Amino acid sequence: MTTKKNLTFNINGKNIKIEVEPRRTLLEVIRDDLQLTGTKEGCSNGNCGACTVIVDDLTVNTCCILALEVQGAKITTIEGFNDGTKLHPIQSSFIENGGLQCGICTPGLILSTHQLLQSNPNPSEHEIRYALAGNLCRCTGYDKIILSVQKVIENLN
Numbered sequence: 001m002t003t004k005k006n007l008t009f010n011i012n013g014k015n016i017k018i019e020v021e022p023r024r025t026l027l028e029v030i031r032d033d034l035q036l037t038g039t040k041e042g043c044s045n046g047n048c049g050a051c052t053v054i055v056d057d058l059t060v061n062t063c064c065i066l067a068l069e070v071q072g073a074k075i076t077t078i079e080g081f082n083d084g085t086k087l088h089p090i091q092s093s094f095i096e097n098g099g100l101q102c103g104i105c106t107p108g109l110i111l112s113t114h115q116l117l118q119s120n121p122n123p124s125e126h127e128i129r130y131a132l133a134g135n136l137c138r139c140t141g142y143d144k145i146i147l148s149v150q151k152v153i154e155n156l157n
Contacts, residue, residue, distance in 0.1 A: 009073045011036070012080025020067045027051045027062035030077060038078035038107045042136070049135030052108030053077045059108075059115050061134070078107035081114070090114055090152050099148030101139035108135045113149050122153060 004019040011034065020029055030039045030053070039062060042050030046064040053062055054076040082088040090113050093099065100106040109132060116123060116131040123131065128149050129142075137145060 005068055007068055007071060009070050009075060011075040012077060022066065022068055024067050025063055026053075026055075026060075026065050026067045026070055029067040030062060030075075036077050036079050040104050040107060042104060047136065048105070049108040049112065050104050052111050052135065054111055054115060057115070057118070059112050059134075076111070078110060081110065088114075089155060090117075090149075093152035093155065094145075094148045097148040097151050098144040099140065100145075101137075105135055105137040105139075109137070109145060113152070116149075117153070117156070122157065123149075125150070 002021045002023065004021055006017065007020050007029075008015070008017045010016070011030070016034070018029065018033060020033075027039060027041060030036050031041065039053055040050035041063065042048035044063045046061045049061060051062040052059050055070055056073050082091065087095070088110075090110050094106060094110060099109070112132055112135055116128065120127060125146060128146055132145065132149070
């Protein structure tokens with residue numbers, strides 16, 4: 001029998017207090033307990049980036065960390081990425097430039113793009129590709145993803 005532990009954190013601006021089994025991943029808590037299904041389960045081993053969220057200003061693969069590791073953290077999922085009334089410019093650029101198809105990788109790519117632009121507002125194509133290397137896409141072939149990032153940079157500058 002596993003004893004549940006108390007976990008408190010902030011997700012998308014909302015303070016959460018929940019009991020979790022120590023073996024549960026952050027991905028399981030986000031999707032199953034909090035019903036925030038924008039965070040996708042892809043590989044379950046940290047290789048695809050579909051489960052990427054922002055934890056305390058760092059992108060993380062939620063399938064690779066235990067929920068208890070985010071005690072006291074500030075987390076942003078794709079559901080909390082915009083203000084709820086309109087799309088973020090990164091989201092709009094992915095739509096306008098065909099940087100998404102099936103949508104499995106899109107939330108992780110958008111959050112990874114955001115973190116890249118926070119640290120480097122004018123990255124080169126090489127820097128974009130490097131920053132997004134942890135996010136696999138099986139549909140687009142990456143050219144339209146890179147174009148989407150480049151177009152949002154043009155529009156923001």
